[in-house]
Amino acid sequence: GAVVSQHPSWVICKSGTSVKIECRSLDFQATTMFWYRQFPKQSLMLMATSNEGSKATYEQGVEKDKFLINHASLTLSTLTVTSAHPEDSSFYICSARVPWGGSSYEQYFGPGTRLTVT
Amino acid sequence: SQELEQSPQSLIVQEGKNLTINCTSSKTLYGLYWYKQKYGEGLIFLMMLQKGGEEKSHEKITAKLDEKKQQSSLHITASQPSHAGIYLCGAGGGTGTASKLTFGTGTRLQVTL
Numbered sequence: 001g002a003v004v005s006q007h008p009s010w011v012i013c014k015s016g017t018s019v020k021i022e023c024r025s026l027d028f029q030a031t032t033m034f035w036y037r038q039f040p041k042q043s044l045m046l047m048a049t050s051n052e053g054s055k056a057t058y059e060q061g062v063e064k065d066k067f068l069i070n071h072a073s074l075t076l077s078t079l080t081v082t083s084a085h086p087e088d089s090s091f092y093i094c095s096a097r098v099p100w101g102g103s104s105y106e107q108y109f110g111p112g113t114r115l116t117v118t
Numbered sequence: 119s120q121e122l123e124q125s126p127q128s129l130i131v132q133e134g135k136n137l138t139i140n141c142t143s144s145k146t147l148y149g150l151y152w153y154k155q156k157y158g159e160g161l162i163f164l165m166m167l168q169k170g171g172e173e174k175s176h177e178k179i180t181a182k183l184d185e186k187k188q189q190s191s192l193h194i195t196a197s198q199p200s201h202a203g204i205y206l207c208g209a210g211g212g213t214g215t216a217s218k219l220t221f222g223t224g225t226r227l228q229v230t231l
Contacts, residue, residue: 006160034218043206043221044161093160095219107219109153109161 002028004096006110013084013117021079021113023094029074030096034107035067038091050077084117091115120145120209122222130228131197139192139225141207147187149210151219156203164192194227202229 003026013019023033031052036044048069049057056069068080081088091114095107121144131137141150149168153161165174167183167190174181178195194201204226208219 004160043224044219046218046220049218091158095161106163106166107151108163111160112158114158 002026002096002098002106002108004094004108004110006092006094006113008113009111010114011116013115015085015117016083018080018082019084019115021081021092021094021115023077023079023096023110025075025096025108028096028098030077030098031074032097033071033077034095034097035069035077035079036093036095038093038112040091044093047079052077081115084115086117089115089117120220122207122209122220124205124207124222124225126225127223128226128228130230132230133198134196137194137197137227139205139227141190141192141222143188143209145188147183147190147209150183150187150190151208151210152181152190152192153206153208154203155206155224161206197227197229199229199231202227 005024005026007022011019033050035047037047038044046059047062050069050071052071052074058064066082071077091112093109093112095109098106123142125140129137151166152164154164155161165181167181170185170187172183180193183190190207204224206224207222210219
């Protein structure tokens with residue numbers, strides 16, 4: 001199956017600093033990637049849809065100036081958490097939509113990045 | 119917006135027992151995905167269902183989508199400790215769209231020896 005990687009797998013940063021998380025599709029090109037966040041014992045919440053070569057589409061309630069998304073190439077999307085605060089501590093997961101499958105869309109997920117803001 | 123409710127929220131079964139997890143949607147499902155997640159890890163794709171009445175199996179896991187396409191069930195036969203984890207159903211948008219997923223509330227499965 002398709003492989004999606006994330007880097008780093010975990011990061012600790014101080015309040016007020018910015019953190020960049022990378023999401024890569026390793027063996028396929030992904031024109032669309034998705035960013036989710038997951039709080040402990042909760043389900044995944046979609047934050048934004050990242051489209052290669054265009055601006056990301058953010059879900060309602062997600063601050064686009066705080067969570068900067070850049071889909072610079074067909075295999076890489078980045079999420080930058082700017083001026084991080086403790087409430088931004090969460091598990092961030094990306095997914096990539098595979099380009100095959102006709103009208104059905106399979107998404108493969110990265111292993112996630114655990115962000116802790118102190 | 120579409121809402122997915124899973125039941126039960128958590129489940130503890132003895133190894134070798136069968137179990138079923140349900141996923142109910144507030145709207146018609148155009149694509150229903152089942153994923154498994156281990157704590158602190160990413161999601162593993164299990165199956166995707168699209169057609170009313172569709173049923174798919176992989177090893178000891180069977181997923182079904184009802185005829186009305188508003189409910190799906192995931193059935194595990196003869197459960198093993200390796201089946202433990204969080205099971206999430208996800209619903210995609212209509213066919214032909216970019217299909218961003220909305221996830222259910224999740225079912226936490228523990229398998230005891």
